[in-house]
Amino acid sequence: MSKDIQIDIKRTGFPVKVGKVELWFDSSFENLRRYFNVDELAKDKLKVAEEKAKHIHFPEEITVESLDEKTVDAAFDVNKEFIAAQYDIIFGDGSFRKIYTEYPDILALEKALEVVGAAIAHRLEEQEASRSKEAKKKQNEYLNKKAKKSR
Secondary structure (H helix, E strand, O other): OOOOOOOOOOOOEEEEEEOOEEEEEEOOHHHHHHHOOHHHHHHHHHHHHHHHOOOOOOOOOOOOOOOOHHHHHHHHHHHHHHHHHHHHHHHOOOHHHHHHHHOOOHHHHHHHHHHHHHHHHHHHHHHHHHHHHHHHHHHHHHHHHHHHHOO
């Protein structure tokens, strides 16, 4: 009878709480490539949302009289899609829906994105400093072993 070998994997990343909703930020190298392109990826999704709203005529000059419910809803939907895309790119698909279910306030969630971005950037700087320190430690250990062998 053989015994199974169990190797645990600890995910790279950290939890981020937005209000009461806890999300996970994946800080693996693979995901960081996406994260640093969040604006570009969100703009691509915005283009898709704008295509959906293309049939709506937005007036050149906006006045109370020129706005109708359909136009306001279309503009709101485009903005909401853009905000949703950013949350989903940063935290994974479905993240925006979780937050919006708890906090159905697109303006508040848009403002929170700035805070989220700054907090994540700070944490990534801390992680990078820790990784650099660990790499330097391993390098020194290797060099010390190599120096002892060559004696």
